[in-house]
Amino acid sequence: MRSSVSRTPPPPSRAASPSSAAAPHGLAAHEVVLMMDTDPVHGLDDDEARRRLARFGPNVLPASARDNTLMRMLRQFHHPLIYILLASGVITAVLGEFVDSAVIFGVVLINAVVGFVQESRAEAALDALRSMVRTEARAVRGGHVRPLPSEELVPGDLVLVEAGDKAPADLRLVRSSELRVDESALTGESAPVAKDEVVLSAATPVADRRNMVYSGTLVTAGTGAGVAVATGARTELGEIHRLVGSAELLATPLTEKLARFSKVLTVAILALAAVTFVIGLIRGEGVVPMFTAAVALAVGAIPEGLPAAVTITLAIGVARMARRRAVIRRLPAVETLGGTTVICSDKTGTLTENQMTVRTLWTPEGDRYDVSGSGYAPEGEIREPGGAVVTSPTSGALRWCLLAGAACNDATLARQDGRWTLTGDPTEGAMLVAAAKAGLDRDALTDAYPRVAAIPFSSERQYMATLHRARGGDHVVLLKGAVERALDLCDTWMDADGGVRPLDGDAVLRAADELAAGGLRVLATAVRFDAEPARRGEPEELDERGLRGTMVLTGLQAMLDPPRAAAARAVRACHAAGIEVKMITGDHAATATAVARGIGLLGDHSDHEVLTGAQLAGLPEEEYPGAVERARVFARVSPEQKLRLVDALQSRGQVVAMTGDGVNDAPALRQANIGVAMGRNGTEVAKEAADMVLTDDDFATIEAAVEEGRGVFDNLTKFIVWTLPTNMAEGLVILVAILFGAALPILPTQILWINMTTAVALGLMLAFEPKEEGIMGRPPRDPARPLLTGSLVARVLLVSTLLVGGSWWLFQWELANGADEAVARTAAVNLFVMVELFYLFSCRSLTRSMWHVGLFSNHWIIGGVTVQMAGQLALTYLPVMNRLFHTAPIGLPVWSRIIGISALASLVVAVDKRVRRRLM
Known part of the structure; x- marks a missing residue:
């Protein structure tokens, strides 16, 4: 119940800066x-x-400095290949080919717009992160509880929280x-964490600070009630915000390779054009004809269709x-997936x-009973040690074990x-689900055993107990x-x-240890039948002090967050493809x-491949990269x-490639070559920081996306080689004509x-x-x-030589x-097109x-060939085109x-392929 206190507090003096509160979790509450x-x-x-508030500022995450829209747009044109295309557009406009010039400028503009949109994704990630702390808070000001916008909270505020609240600041x-x-x-911990006021070691990691409630x-x-020890950028969430902002946006392998390719191409085009111009002048040709020839060479060497392709x-x-449930937010990420060598996956x-x-x-x-099925769908079976299916237990330890788990339950x-x-x-x-698999329905249990009192779970008592009225008043x-x-x-x-026997506590502990060794979380269940209160007419109460030594142990329930059904197969497929898979989680080791063992990521004896955050922190700097590359599981790690x-x-x-769904994953998602966020359960921060979002949150979808990415890179490489x-050849044939002082075989x-047209x-x-x-x-x-x-x-040079030789002849x-x-x-123009057409199939x-790939397995090529041939016939026979x-x-x-020349060129390429395949 929310209330206010009327006593006026003494006026507080000047607070310490939050930065001086180095470890509030390591101090007693009164010291904080x-x-x-x-x-x-x-x-x-x-x-x-x-x-x-005037001293520390509003409780919001700071906005990053941004370039204005014009500068961000102009930056998209800062690329060697774009320079070549712009020059090509200007040249074609000067030559009077305004349609071609418009097409080239259109390609440049489209690429600039795509780049502009892509660059906005990091800013959107920071905006999403800032919005996480914009909420309403309840603070005690002057002895009165009052609602406040979270932006107005300051260090030293006494903040109240209850179920359903989002923490507005870092609270001790x-x-x-x-x-x-x-x-x-924030931490990757899969289950809610119990909190209390206990004093902890100053070295306690964030995930284990049970006396702190963190912003977001x-x-x-x-x-609970806590003192705000950090607000805004000084919170743990603010530190993640800083990491997201500082993480470097890496160029993808494709963009890096295209940048290098473009620079080499730029130098080659300018050099050839200059050589052509100088040779012509040396031979006594006029300046204007030689300039035209140099322009023709440059235009020929520019791959205008490459950006569009x-x-x-x-x-x-x-x-x-x-279609395979992976949504790409950034185009180059498609190709990056194909080149991925390591996938770092959240658990x-x-x-x-x-x-x-x-x-x-x-x-x-x-007796141990196996439970099939996974998740919260009540689908699966409980099987006895002999393999028989348990349908509906009517008595005994198994029934009361399941019934206690389902009825002593608030979910x-x-x-x-x-x-x-x-x-x-x-x-x-x-x-609840385990009981349902045995036919014990929650609603039926509630009707048969209505709850009349309860002792709630707490971190101190570590159990929950409920009192139920059974049939007959017992x-x-x-x-x-x-x-x-x-x-x-x-x-x-x-x-x-259903009989009762003396307890063998050691046997129970041994069984619990065996189950826990498999990574299972183990809880015990117990029951007590009590007819006395009903017969004596005593009040229906549940006294914690009266439980000791009166309960009857009914069994253990061992559970885990199960691996996805397709995860093991996907991990095997990644290993077969030479891709290393590593698990990075904030959960326990x-x-x-x-x-990790359940999905085949680790063998049965591979503890040396598991590192915790504490172990990572203790590694010497020079050993760190090697240890990280060897390990396969990283547990209890922080966002940093x-x-x-x-x-x-x-x-x-x-x-x-880094996967994640939480705020704590956002910096790594942005730093990775490709960040992969979960679409179903992921936070908006993670989605905005990522390059790709999985709509089904399934690791197997990443493997499918890698396959598609490899296909994309293959197709890009095929286009470039084509x-x-x-x-x-277009540039070289101009150069040959200049060298021999002959007429140009093809014009600009x-x-x-x-x-x-061919592109x-x-x-x-x-x-x-x-694929x-x-x-x-x-x-x-x-x-x-x-x-x-x-x-x-070598194949590019071979085909270029065939084109130059064939067209010149x-x-x-x-x-x-x-x-x-x-x-x-x-004739020369049509030869170029026909050689390209034959070479396309190769x-x-x-x-x-x-x-081998099938002549008609790509119907688009057949359509493209038809369109191209119609264009060539128009170019050759229509007077307006002439x-x-x-x-x-x-x-x-x-x-x-x-x-004939085109078929011969195709035959030479086929022989080259066959010879190289045999030599591989």
């Missing part, structure tokens, strides 16, 4: 009160609160009653991933269901939108709690027939180890350590026609190419490997046989023949020579 110069009952008065508890807080978004966490049960190929990858909700599930039931006679389960959802503690939800006491505490209250145990783990792996040359020979406008109608069809067989059987690409390997560069042949320059150039696989592009009609003999 003195340090913050406040009152543990009356709080601050209004005047002092105003002074502190001074009072608490049955207080439990969900810290999963959610109170799930009980009440990259964007469209990535966009197609985005669509394919969306709770990613590798596991994030739903506690009872796995084993143990009764005092030593509720409901089916919403096709999913079972839990309200309350996850362990209580697991016990009473039943049900209890569940920690094994050691239950044994303190029991002196007998129940057998399978024993729990993390059990889950997650960020450092990702950075250490990247320092070893790894391409890191388009470069044409660009090189014709080069633009070739480049723009759209032919090259982009490679973006729709299906090749065995794509997940390859090792990850070496991040240091260039975009094109030596063999692919055909151009000279037509001139020698009486054709005018327009006809000869038309590029559908960079290692196998086109017959005037615009200086072409002329050609006869069948010319077409036969074009087809």
Whole structure:
């Protein structure tokens, strides 16, 4: 009940700066009160609160300095390839080709807009993080409880919290009653944490500070009062905000490789153009004709279609991933997935269901019952040691073990939108489901055993007990709690027939230890049948002092957050693909180890591969990266350590994908080469910081996305290998003409026609190419490997040579046989296009023949070829096109020579492929 106190407090003096409160969890509550110069009952008065607000500022996370919109947009044009495209657009405009110029400028603008949107994602992450602390708080000011906007809280404020509240600041508890807080978004702890005022060691990590309630966490049960020791940027949430803001936005492998490729291409184009111009002048040619030739060479060498091809190929990858429940927020992330060498996965909700599930039931006679199914859906079976299914136990230890778990319980389960959802503690939800699997319905139990009194769970007593009225007026006491505490209250145990026998506490502890060794959380259940109060007419009360030595132990329930059904298969698939999988969690080492072994991440004897946050903190700097690379499980780690783990792996040359769902994951998500957030249970902060969001929160979806990413990179590589020979050959054929003092075989406008039409109608069809067989059987690409390997560069040079030789010979042949320059150039233009067309089918696989992948397995290519051929016929035979592009009609003999040279080039490429495949 919320109330106010009328006594006026003494005026507080000047508070210590929160920065001086280095470890409030390591101080007694009264010491924190003195340090913050406040009152543990009356709080601050209004005047002092105003002074502190002016001194420390509002309780909000600071906004980062941002460039204005114009500067952010202009920054998108700062790239060598964009410079080349802009120059190409200007040149084509000067040449009067305004349509082509408009297309090029359109491509540049589209890429700039995409980059502008991508850059906004980090700012959105910080905005989402700031919104987490914008809530209403209840503070004691001048002895009165009053609601305040959380922005107005100051260090030293006495803040009250209760179930359902979101903590508005970092609070050192001074009072608490049955207080439990969900810290999963901050620490990764899967279960709500019990809180009290106990003094802790100053070295206690954040996840174990039970006397602190941190900003942004959610109170799930009980009440408490705490002194605000940190607000705004000084809170733990504020530290994460700082880490998110400082984490470096890394270039993806694709963008890095394209940047290097663009710089090399820029230098090569300028050098060739300059050589062409100088050679022409040396040969006595005029300045204007040589400038035109240099422009033609530059235009020919520019791959105008590359940015569009990259964007469209990535966009197609985005669509394919969306169908596999992975939503891409940043286009280059599609390709990055394909190059991933390490996946750092959160445990709770990613590798596991994030739903506690009872796995084993143990009764005092030593029988162990296996429980199937997972999560909160009441689907599964309970099987006896002999394998028989338990349908509906009517008596004995098993029945009362299940009944105690379900009736001594405050959780509720409901089916919403096709999913079972839990309200309350996850362990209580697991016990409800276990009872339902044995046919013990919660509503029926409530009707048969209505509750009349209860002793709630607390961290001190470590158990919960309830009093129920049974049929006939008798009473039943049900209890569940920690094994050691239950044994303190029991002196007998129940057998399978309901009989009572003397308790063997050592046997119970041995069974509990065996279950806990498997990473299971073990709770004990007990019962007491009491007819005396009903017969004597005594009040229906439950006295904690009267429980000791009166309870009958009915069994143990062992539970865990189970691994996802597809997680083990996905981990195996990643290992087969040469991708290392590491678990990074804020949960306990024993729990993390059990889950890791369950999904095949660890063997049975691999404790050396498990490191805790404390062990990481003690590693020497020079040993840190190596230890991180060797270990597979990291438990009880802080947000700063997650960020450092990702950075250490990247320092070893790894391409890191990091998954997470909580606020504590956001800095590492942003630092990773690709951040993967959970869409179903993830926080908005994590989603905004990530490059990809999983709509089903399933680790197996990451493996599917990696497969799609590899396919995307394959298709981009195929496009580049397909388009470069044409660009090189167009430039070289101009250079050859200048060297020999001959007429240009192709003109700048014709080069633009070739480049723009073939890129759209032919090259982009490679973006729709299906994934090749065995794509997940390859090792990850070496991040240091260039975009094109030596063999692919050799193939580009081979095709370029064939194009230069074929087009030069055909151009000279037509001139020698009486054709005018327009006809000869038309033949050369069509030869370029036809060689590209034949070569396109070869590029559908960079290692196998086109017959192996199937001639008609990509219907888009057939459509593209049809469109391209229609365009070539129009270019060759329509008078308006003849005037615009200086072409002329050609006869069948010319077409036969074009087809023959194209087929010969295709045959040479096929032989090259076969020879290189045999040498591999």
